[in-house]
Amino acid sequence: MRVRTYCGRTMSDQDIPLILGVDGGATKTIAILADARTGTALAQGRSRGSNFHAHAPHAALSELDVAIAQAFAHAGMERRPVVAACMGIAGVSRVEDELMVRHWVSERKITQQLLIANDGWLVISAGTPNGVGVGLICGTGSIAVGRDDLGRTGRAGGWGYLIGDEGSGYDIAVMALRAASHSADGRGPYTAILPALLKHWQLSQPADLITYLYGAADPRTQMSDVGPIVVALANAGDGVSQTIVLRAAEELAKMVRAVGDTLQIPSPLPLAVAGSMIVQSAILQQRLVDCLTDHAHVVQLTVVPDPTVGAVRLAHRIAQGETQLTSEWT
Incomplete structure (x- = not known):
């Protein structure tokens, strides 16, 4: 088990509160594991597409799982529940699709605070x-x-x-x-x-x-x-x-x-x-x-190379109590 120093205090990896941001598209899925206190990214995982319109739901969920597992592996951490997660999954537009994702997240013990957001x-x-x-x-x-x-x-x-x-x-x-x-x-x-x-x-x-x-x-x-x-x-x-x-x-x-x-x-x-x-x-x-x-x-154009950063920001806001799971971003 690795140890890290935060503000002069030594902590093990298992002590670090975590958040998770996921962007699931038609051709690729990216998951970023981050520190729940600062929002700082720790590691990233990637897999194939998880769009519910382009792939069967069970296949899409499998790719989500691969990306999340890879993020933990790249961080050198054992997989465990995170404080909060935001998942932007293309194609999850129906109530039954969202319920399926929530059931899967609960079954996999990923988090108890989940925001499913349109990508x-x-x-x-x-x-x-x-x-x-x-x-x-x-x-x-x-x-x-x-x-x-x-x-x-x-x-x-x-x-x-x-x-x-x-x-x-x-x-x-x-x-x-x-x-x-x-x-x-x-x-x-x-x-x-x-x-x-x-x-x-x-x-x-x-x-x-x-x-x-x-x-x-x-x-x-x-x-x-x-x-x-x-x-x-x-x-x-x-x-x-x-x-x-x-x-x-x-x-x-x-x-x-x-x-x-x-x-x-x-x-x-x-x-x-x-x-x-x-x-x-x-x-x-x-x-x-x-x-x-x-x-x-007239527009102010900003290019966003990796929308997963937005998922991490939303997960961080949830972890800090700044965003309500049901009243915003849904």
Whole structure:
């Protein structure tokens, strides 16, 4: 057992009160173990996706367990209950889903103080002043959520890839594949997307896209490669790619405007963005700001590389008695 020194006092690992922040998305899950008194991160665990829409609930819960166990292992600590936990799990939108997560947390003896937050709340917590503003997630999927200074909340998007997810990495991939097929047929302009995808997937001709994608158990895995390729081509000057990025930005801007206008959050609007698609794309960020500015929405943009930081902040507030489990962030 290791010992640590805090304020001149020697403590063993087992004496340190802990909190847990978890961000569960479609492709990855991150768990951060932190000191309950200071909110200081101690270790991180990672696993595959735990989105309840993208994965079966039992599989999603299994990935949550792997990430949490890994965080304790990386901290060099034996697994034990934490003072408080905040879990932002994409797809946990129904009462029965939340009850399932709560039952699992209780059964696994993770904590007695659990806040299950929409993954968008983590972004707001991590990237806006005092938790007021709009949080936009643009990764595999897309959603915008907001919170005003009275604690009122709103949301737009988050309907999943079959109904919505406009402006997301998946949406960009669909637009790109459609543009590539039109280019191959002569129904649309030439675009560098087609040869770039053939090279990336090591395919010899456009028709191979059909067997490659439709033959996959879940083509969304392959399609997650497409968004970054489109952004790179847009930066290199490919006109079709630039149009796709602009269309994605316009759809994301609609979500942000819908939430901001509903809550009447004053200008400049604090806007925190997260998700691999937008975090790693300066051109998409800029087009988003441009689209909002064109509609008289001035924003203060903050990029949030790791929303799990927001989960840790909320868990710390719970541990300190600053956040009520039922009246805020739910």
